Amino acid sequence: MHSLKVLIADEFQNSRQSIKKILASLDINKVSVTSNGKGVIDACRNTAFDLILCNYNLGKGKNGLQVLEEIRKLGYLKATSSFIFISAETSRDVIMSLMETKPDEFLTKPFNQSELIKRVKHLFNKNNELINIKSAIEKEDHGLVVALCQTQIENGSHYKSWCQKKLAEALLESCRYKDVLDYCFNLQQSKNLDWAMLIEAKALKEQGSTESAINHLNKLVSIFHNNTPAYDLLARYYKQIGLTQMAQTSLEAAVRISPYVITRQQFLVDLSLSNGDLTTALKSGQQTLKLSKNSIYASENQHLQLAQVLAESIIGDTTPEARKKAQDAFTILSQINKKFPDKDETQLQRRLVECQVFNSQGKLDQARDALVKAQELIEKQPDLLSPKIEFEFAKTLFITGNSTEANTLFQKIIEENPKNYILIAKIHAFIDEPIGVKARLKAKEENQKGLDFFEKTMYSEAIECLVQAQRLSPSHPGLNMNIIQTALKVMRDSGPTHFLVDLSFNALHRINHITEKHCQYKRYLSLKKYLEKHYLN
Numbered sequence: 001m002h003s004l005k006v007l008i009a010d011e012f013q014n015s016r017q018s019i020k021k022i023l024a025s026l027d028i029n030k031v032s033v034t035s036n037g038k039g040v041i042d043a044c045r046n047t048a049f050d051l052i053l054c055n056y057n058l059g060k061g062k063n064g065l066q067v068l069e070e071i072r073k074l075g076y077l078k079a080t081s082s083f084i085f086i087s088a089e090t091s092r093d094v095i096m097s098l099m100e101t102k103p104d105e106f107l108t109k110p111f112n113q114s115e116l117i118k119r120v121k122h123l124f125n126k127n128n129e130l131i132n133i134k135s136a137i138e139k140e141d142h143g144l145v146v147a148l149c150q151t152q153i154e155n156g157s158h159y160k161s162w163c164q165k166k167l168a169e170a171l172l173e174s175c176r177y178k179d180v181l182d183y184c185f186n187l188q189q190s191k192n193l194d195w196a197m198l199i200e201a202k203a204l205k206e207q208g209s210t211e212s213a214i215n216h217l218n219k220l221v222s223i224f225h226n227n228t229p230a231y232d233l234l235a236r237y238y239k240q241i242g243l244t245q246m247a248q249t250s251l252e253a254a255v256r257i258s259p260y261v262i263t264r265q266q267f268l269v270d271l272s273l274s275n276g277d278l279t280t281a282l283k284s285g286q287q288t289l290k291l292s293k294n295s296i297y298a299s300e301n302q303h304l305q306l307a308q309v310l311a312e313s314i315i316g317d318t319t320p321e322a323r324k325k326a327q328d329a330f331t332i333l334s335q336i337n338k339k340f341p342d343k344d345e346t347q348l349q350r351r352l353v354e355c356q357v358f359n360s361q362g363k364l365d366q367a368r369d370a371l372v373k374a375q376e377l378i379e380k381q382p383d384l385l386s387p388k389i390e391f392e393f394a395k396t397l398f399i400t401g402n403s404t405e406a407n408t409l410f411q412k413i414i415e416e417n418p419k420n421y422i423l424i425a426k427i428h429a430f431i432d433e434p435i436g437v438k439a440r441l442k443a444k445e446e447n448q449k450g451l452d453f454f455e456k457t458m459y460s461e462a463i464e465c466l467v468q469a470q471r472l473s474p475s476h477p478g479l480n481m482n483i484i485q486t487a488l489k490v491m492r493d494s495g496p497t498h499f500l501v502d503l504s505f506n507a508l509h510r511i512n513h514i515t516e517k518h519c520q521y522k523r524y525l526s527l528k529k530y531l532e533k534h535y536l537n
Contacts, residue, residue: 001124002027004050009033009040009067010086011059019053022113026120037062037294044076051123052077056087056098062294065260068101070296079138080131082123086111097260100228126159133166145170168199177203194224201233210237221253228254232264235271242421242519244274252280262291262302269305274422276429278313278437285309289332300340304349307332308392311356315399317436318362326357348377348384352396359400360436371400387417395430407431407513414517428518433476443473450482459490463503470507477520480507484527491535501535 006028010016016033023031032043037058043049056064064085071077085098088109099106105119127134133152136144149167153160164187171180180203184196197220205213217234221227231254238247248271254264265288272280285306292298310329314322333350340346351374358367374393378385385393390413398406410427417423433440446469453462466483473479484507487500508531514524 001120002029004028004030004124005047006031006051006053007034007040007043007047007049009035009037009052009054009058009064011035011055011057015055019116022116023120025113026117028120035059037064037067040067041070041074041076044071045074048076048078049081050078050127051082051084051120053084053086056085056089056094065098065101066295068103073296079134080127082127084119084123093259096226096228096258100258100261126162129157130159130162133163137166137170140173142170142174146174165195168196172199172202172206175206177207192223194220194227194230197223198227198230198233201230205237210241213237226257228258228261228264231257235267239271239422242425244271244422244425247271248275248277248280255284259287260291262288262295262297265291266302266305269309270422270426273309273312274425274429276433276440278309278440281309282306282313282437298339300336300343300346303332303336303339304346304353307353308349308356311353311360312395312430313437314357314360315434315436317360317438319438322436322438323361326361329353329357344377344381345384345386345389348374349389349392351377352389352392355396356399367400371396387413387420387423391423391427394427398430398434411515414515418517424517425519431475431513433473435473439472443469443476443479445469446472447479447482450486454482454486454489459486462486463490467503470510475510475513477511477514477518477524480511481520481523481527483507484531488527488530496535504531504535 006023008016008019008023008031010019010033013035016035020031020033023029032047032049034040034043035058038061040052040054040058041062044052054064054067058064058067062070064087068077068083068085077083082104084105084107085101085103086107086109087094087098089095089098104123107116107119130152133145133148136148146167149163149170152163153167157163168180168183168187171183181200184193184200184203187193187196197216201213201216201220204216214234214237217230217237220230221234224230231250234250235247235254238244238250248268251264251268251271254261255268259265265284268284269281269288272278272284285302288302289306292302307329310325310332314325333353336346336350351370355367355370355374358364358370374396378393390409394406394409394413397403397409410431414424414427433443435443446465450462450465450469453459453465463483463486466479466486469479470476470483484504487504487507491497491500508528511524514521518524
């Protein structure tokens with residue numbers, strides 16, 4: 001082991017010296033040390049280490065998790081290298097997030113000399129035996145990976161399970177989907193394997209059976225409750241077929257298990273916005289921005305995303321709490337120029353968010369100025385209007401009272417992006433409920449009271465609550481259709497009245513923005529036809 005090049009990263013000097021001394025007893029003397037995350041990145045940029053021992057806590061700056069993410073993304077960690085996490089953390093959230101990065105080993109502080117020696121020897125022996133397979137993986141030679149893994153398995157390797165998994169992954173990468181399914185099925189004759197079930201789901205999806213893949217993943221998570229990759233994949237597959245609420249539910253399950261994965265939190269913001277769930281979007285947006293500090297995945301998009309959510313959450317709200325959110329949005333926007341390169345696309349999105357926030361706080365002159373500047377940028381560079389930015393532009397027009405122009409633009413975006421289910425769902429969610437988060441929550445509460453009264457056959461009380469909710473959220477489809485169905489129930493039982501007929505048609509008129517692509521279109525069409533057939537004179 002004397003030829004191994006090792007890096008030790010720990011914020012405490014005595015810990016670094018102690019680990020270095022233990023390694024010396026194994027004749028490992030090519031050892032570099034550093035006390036912080038930047039030191040790890042710099043060292044890995046210049047040296048291809050065989051083994052890295054990295055503490056989670058590295059003082060100010062990047063933590064160990066962010067370090068591992070970065071050296072992998074930058075290609076500084078060889079496939080034949082080993083990475084050991086060392087941590088005194090007892091937080092379940094931290095530990096789950098560390099384990100998700102799949103380090104080669106995880107050591108909990110305090111540990112003794114024999115424990116570290118045992119882990120290092122194990123990794124050294126494993127790497128020696130599997131180095132040819134790891135090299136083939138690095139070169140993406142999937143056929144060679146399959147052949148080498150088969151040889152190791154047939155020879156009774158100590159690392160049989162590892163080889164089986166890599167073999168299945170190589171078959172998947174080779175697009176040999178039937179072979180993947182046959183191989184994983186045979187492996188699981190006596191017990192289910194979470195990794196094998198995950199690979200099976202991917203193969204089923206690639207074969208064109210998204211429904212089968214989703215069913216398989218649901219079976220997986222029913223057996224292995226903490227398998228976050230399965231929940232992530234479920235969310236992706238649900239999203240691809242337009243089931244955004246199911247996608248959000250799956251992703252929320254993953255976040256509850258492991259909340260410190262920045263890409264997961266950012267995806268959850270998108271999904272929750274597509275479902276009109278501003279509360280979750282706001283919470284995940286704040287967590288995303290927090291996690292982006294010192295992360296390789298940090299970008300201006302995370303800042304813009306949270307500022308956009310804050311702007312939408314305070315529409316029509318001038319309370320002190322809303323003013324605080326408005327100030328937070330402006331602070332976030334100001335940070336973008338300091339942290340990221342100045343780009344016209346970013347400037348355009350900044351102007352649109354500024355306009356929305358100014359408008360919500362009654363600062364109409366400043367809102368108008370921001371909108372004019374945004375429109376000037378669009379006129380000069382129409383190519384800046386990606387579907388995502390075009391949506392923000394349409395939102396801004398709607399919020400500032402240009403609803404006709406906004407609705408025309410919304411319809412254009414939907415027609416030009418028929419397969420972008422997330423974007424279409426976001427448009428519908430916004431049009432359905434273009435109000436702030438406080439009003440949404442109050443409307444939701446009143447709507448639920450109305451439904452509870454309906455279940456108790458207290459229809460007058462139900463209508464009273466539903467109408468109160470309607471005052472808060474005038475164009476929400478589900479709410480207005482609840483009013484219609486409650487009124488229809490009363491009219492069927494007791495006969496029609498002018499009040500109930502007018503109430504029903506008024507509610508129907510409020511949701512005439514619903515199109516065929518809307519998730520509640522079938523319910524809307526059924527009620528519309530029934531009302532017009534039986535009560536339209």
